[in-house]
Amino acid sequence: MESSTETGIVRWVLRIASIAVCLLIWQTASTLRLNLGLVTFVNVPPPTEVFQAALDFVQSSKAYDHVTSSLQRVGLGYVIASIVGIALGLAIGRSRHAADVLLPPLEILRPIPAVAWIPLAVLLFPSSEASMIYITFIGALFPILLNTIHGVENVDPRLIASAKSLGGTQSAILREVILPGAAPSIVTGLAIGMGTSWFCLVTAEMISGQFGIGYYTWESYTIQNYADIIVGMILIGFLGMGSSALLRWIGATLTPWHTVGSARR
């Protein structure tokens, strides 16, 4: 017990030290205006400047609106993507017919980058809010869908056969065998989808806006406030990381039979 707490502390120290070292390198490179030929830090604002910009952002009256607008968009897009992704994934994973009918168009849509969707997203939906939610939805959908399919396909066929021989109905098998079996993979998909949904936020909020972190980042670009751009970027990073961690925690709680990371030393 004691040793595990100790390793826990060591690991946290390592993690924080890693970020500190990154910041230190960045600070040094920016203040020295380091020019490495291929990469140059001549015009990159140092972390201290970014920190000041972050303080200004937090103190501004609009910070709350920016964050909540983005949380709402990502949240809604993500929830819809989870429902659609898992439902489609279960159907495709279970039925060859469903796979033949549904998979080809989805595979064609999958590689299309979110930014290419902008004009169509605007044409397709009645409000720009809906267009933006659609972009975060499309960002989250495919990792969830593919991981669900993968999870369902990898459920041990013997388990399904036994359940059948024990007289399990289709819906009971889905509920009692397939979902629990595929759950770890689905949770992985959900965690990745959370990240990719945030990944598309700036793209989504380029559509139009007043509030949103992606919008804030893009606006800062328009007016050449480089420090603010980095504030927006890091904020997206933190929110994405936080929501992914939250999801993994929820996932771990819901699938206690599955242990993650045991293979890693």
Place this chain on the structure above:
Amino acid sequence: MLFNRTIPALLLAASSFVLPAHSAETIRVAIGTQDTTINTATGGLIVREEKLLEKYLPRDGKYKDVTYDIQWKNFTSGAPITNEQIAGKLDIGIMADFPGSLNGVAHEKAGRKSIFISVLQGSVKGSGNGIVVPAVSQVQSITELKGKTISVPFASTSHGLLLRAIKAQGWDPEKDVKIITQAPEVAGPALQSNQIEAHADFVPFAELFPWRGFARKIYDGSQANGPTFHGALVDAGFAEKYPEVVVAFLQAALEADRLIAEEPEKYSELIAEITGIDAEVNYLFHGPLGLQTRDLTWKPEFKQAVEVSIETLLLLKRADQGLNVDTFVNDSFIREAFKKSGLDYEAALKNYDQLPLKAKDAVTGEEITDIKRVAQIWVKGEPLVRHYASAENAFKALKDIEAEEKTVRVLYAQDRNSGIKLLGNQAWFVRADNGEVSAFLLKDQAEAWAKEKGGTVLDFPGARSAVLASN
């Protein structure tokens, strides 16, 4: 092993590209243009396509053994051009007053300096910027926009117009309307799908969207009476080192200006070919009696536009420091270019006229002397636009042109009050009892005119059939 060898090799190769060699052999002239912002054509597109810069670059004295590395890069707005200038990848950038001011501020923040060397095209009254509504909208005037959502490209010259227009209505931009940010690329589909109630934009979108048929212009920048322009900025370090190159660039722009003044149809087609923006819209800006005036001189109004944009950006808290306009705007290069090209700067500075129309009426054959009611028709397949002294002459000609089974590309009319060029099929007309037809951008203006001077207010098809019926 492979990894160990390739990385240093890559870095070495990259550094030889990026780090400039210290010999005066090659001078890079990298120019950031905005081709789709068609009123910048004389500083970008035409200079590039006609290879005019090559013609004027100095090749004597200290430039005797120099080779030039001319780089053209095209962007859709000013912000990325400034970004590249700050990163040292562009020497000259072309943009409007608002992004240009931000360019100056960004350079100062980076410990450098940029200077605004010339205007390319603009309007001392503000035409070029405008407000449009979806074609299906009932809105006919800005007064009906209270409480509505209006989108605008952020920190652009049209943002300045929108704020000015709202102020002129006595409204509070924070409370009485909802202003949201939207790039023109997105505004197009948003207007088509009726997602936004109104949209303010810069050249050419306030004309292009109506031309494409999914929007209607309800406000011209000139109604707010505040100057707007697009011009050229140069990195001060570059200008100090190679002033002759900067002058050469402006001489090339002056020649481009002369070329398009001489053959507006031909160059409108060229701009269309490269940008995809229809020649009919390009001619609206660049043709005689155009919507904007091509002007390379630093008129006090344009200097004022820079001042106002800096003040507005400070007010919006979008810039955190001011700029000294007197040093930021520098007319020495453009004066020198005028001199070297044998042109009179002082005369051009005092000239506020639109590009004049020297033509004969295509119906009557008489010289057009009064330009107030001029109309023009561009017939498909014809290299030149036909000119008419009055809208009623043009309407009558329409019938004949169609009888010859020719297609009309566009009919232009001049606004009776402001003198700006209008797309005929979107304009409002007043037909006086004596048959005289006057054109207006807005229904309100047409109604006011009819009330005062008499006559009937008609839309395009109405005016057309009324003119034909009277024959």
